[in-house]
Amino acid sequence: MSSISTDICIIGAGPVGLFAVFEAGLLKLRCHVVDALPQVGGQLSEIYPKKPIYDIPGFPSVLAGDLVQNLMEQIAPFHPTFTLGERVEKFEKLDDGSFQLTTTDGTEIHCKAIAIAGGLGSFEPRKPAVESLESFEGGKGVYYMVRDPEHFRDKRLVIAGGGDSALDWTIFLADVAKEVTLVHRGTTFRGAADSAEKVKNLHEAGKVRLVLSSNVTHVHGNGTLSHVTITGNNGEPEQVSVDAFVPLFGLTPKLGPIGEWGLEIEDNAVKVDTLDYSTNVPGIFAIGDINTYPGKLKLILCGFHEAALMAQGAYKHIYPDKKYVLKYTTVNGVPTL
Amino acid sequence: MSLDATEVRVYVEDAPGQRTEIVAPTDMGLSLMEVMKASGYDIQATCGGMALCGTCHVEVLAGPSLQEPSDDEMYMLESLPVLTDASRLSCQIRITPRLDGLVVRLMPQDA
Numbered sequence: 001m002s003s004i005s006t007d008i009c010i011i012g013a014g015p016v017g018l019f020a021v022f023e024a025g026l027l028k029l030r031c032h033v034v035d036a037l038p039q040v041g042g043q044l045s046e047i048y049p050k051k052p053i054y055d056i057p058g059f060p061s062v063l064a065g066d067l068v069q070n071l072m073e074q075i076a077p078f079h080p081t082f083t084l085g086e087r088v089e090k091f092e093k094l095d096d097g098s099f100q101l102t103t104t105d106g107t108e109i110h111c112k113a114i115a116i117a118g119g120l121g122s123f124e125p126r127k128p129a130v131e132s133l134e135s136f137e138g139g140k141g142v143y144y145m146v147r148d149p150e151h152f153r154d155k156r157l158v159i160a161g162g163g164d165s166a167l168d169w170t171i172f173l174a175d176v177a178k179e180v181t182l183v184h185r186g187t188t189f190r191g192a193a194d195s196a197e198k199v200k201n202l203h204e205a206g207k208v209r210l211v212l213s214s215n216v217t218h219v220h221g222n223g224t225l226s227h228v229t230i231t232g233n234n235g236e237p238e239q240v241s242v243d244a245f246v247p248l249f250g251l252t253p254k255l256g257p258i259g260e261w262g263l264e265i266e267d268n269a270v271k272v273d274t275l276d277y278s279t280n281v282p283g284i285f286a287i288g289d290i291n292t293y294p295g296k297l298k299l300i301l302c303g304f305h306e307a308a309l310m311a312q313g314a315y316k317h318i319y320p321d322k323k324y325v326l327k328y329t330t331v332n333g334v335p336t337l
Numbered sequence: 338m339s340l341d342a343t344e345v346r347v348y349v350e351d352a353p354g355q356r357t358e359i360v361a362p363t364d365m366g367l368s369l370m371e372v373m374k375a376s377g378y379d380i381q382a383t384c385g386g387m388a389l390c391g392t393c394h395v396e397v398l399a400g401p402s403l404q405e406p407s408d409d410e411m412y413m414l415e416s417l418p419v420l421t422d423a424s425r426l427s428c429q430i431r432i433t434p435r436l437d438g439l440v441v442r443l444m445p446q447d448a
Contacts, residue, residue, distance in 0.1 A: 043384070048387060048389050051387060120381060126417070126418055127418065128419070129418065129445075162416055163412075163415070163416030186415050186420075189415075190412040191416075249416060249418040250391065250416055250417075252383075252390075252392060252446050253383055253392075298385075
């Protein structure tokens with residue numbers, strides 16, 4: 001468990017959250033960035049890193065992944081710190097107006113202002129509609145991501161899914177686990193052709209069992225998972241003994257615990273004042289896709305604008321008695337903290 | 338409906354037998370996802386219409402036949418936990434005059 005003290009805690013390491021570090025840095029405010037994903041970039045890294053974006057000023061075209069890299073380079077002088085792979089779970093407003101946040105892994109962050117730049121929320125695993133699945137979560141046999149492959153050493157696994165993630169982990173875990181069964185609803189894989197070929201070869205070599213045109217329809221066990229039912233599209237069920245079931249159907253965004261912080265919410269987004277993108281809770285700001293206001297456009301460039309005004313607002317909140325004079329970077333360059 | 342119609346009617350089935358009509362312009366290059374979103378339907382459409390997130394998944398229940406899904410659309414659909422023979426990504430369905438009378442239902446995200 002670690003403890004961090006900073007001026008602004010930015011929740012969300014997407015492009016808007018990263019640029020907020022820059023704008024806050026210009027005002028000599030220190031930032032700590034938290035994101036539930038294990039890497040920075042938000043949707044840009046998670047969903048479309050290789051897609052070109054055409055509406056970033058100054059870039060006729062830029063790959064989403066490259067934009068993230070450039071933003072990281074741009075904010076480097078301000079030495080932001082990061083907590084990645086953890087979600088802010090607990091929120092407490094202290095008597096002096098500052099905030100104490102605690103993540104899912106127990107990291108504690110003390111800050112004077114919060115900028116929520118959480119996009120559409122935290123990305124959470126997309127779960128299949130299997131009854132009682134939840135009762136085997138939390139280390140009891142159902143895992144929605146592979147954090148440590150060693151956890152599955154010499155175990156019997158059923159992986160479900162038809163995308164790259166299901167194929168990649170099937171290939172990797174074939175050498176780690178005792179048994180790997182890959183269950184896929186269809187008959188072909190549209191993931192990387194090379195990965196699909198490798199899985200087919202592993203199947204032919206007897207190292208992976210491939211069950212096509214089928215779904216995992218039931219999970220069973222007494223406290224911990226003991227077996228699953230795989231049902232073919234023809235309705236024929238089969239019981240398979242397992243130690244772990246790993247459904248890999250990608251991620252879907254959820255607003256998460258932010259929805260319980262007393263913030264004014266409208267249509268799953270946080271209502272803000274466009275003066276400085278402050279919320280109804282003093283000291284908490286919301287920028288980017290997670291906020292809403294009349295005329296809202298969910299564009300990265302709008303999020304950048306919001307980040308600049310948010311930083312001014314946060315500065316005034318943190319230093320109510322100091323007067324801020326806007327300085328252009330062309331005059332003074334980029335200051336460092 | 339003539340092939341040069343400037344608007345079409347599509348229907349969203351909110352519950353079995355309960356269909357809501359949406360009138361959509363055909364000359365703006367909109368997708369079904371955009372039209373449903375503009376009509377207040379709770380569609381995340383995280384990727385903005387690039388067939389990359391699967392959060393605008395619909396099932397086509399009735400109406401005119403549609404163009405075959407592209408490889409990108411099929412790739413995304415196949416990675417979702419639930420797929421029916423009539424599954425489509427609404428962001429990949431363009432509003433054209435021949436779409437008149439289409440009936441869809443939104444597919445749940447966690448099912």
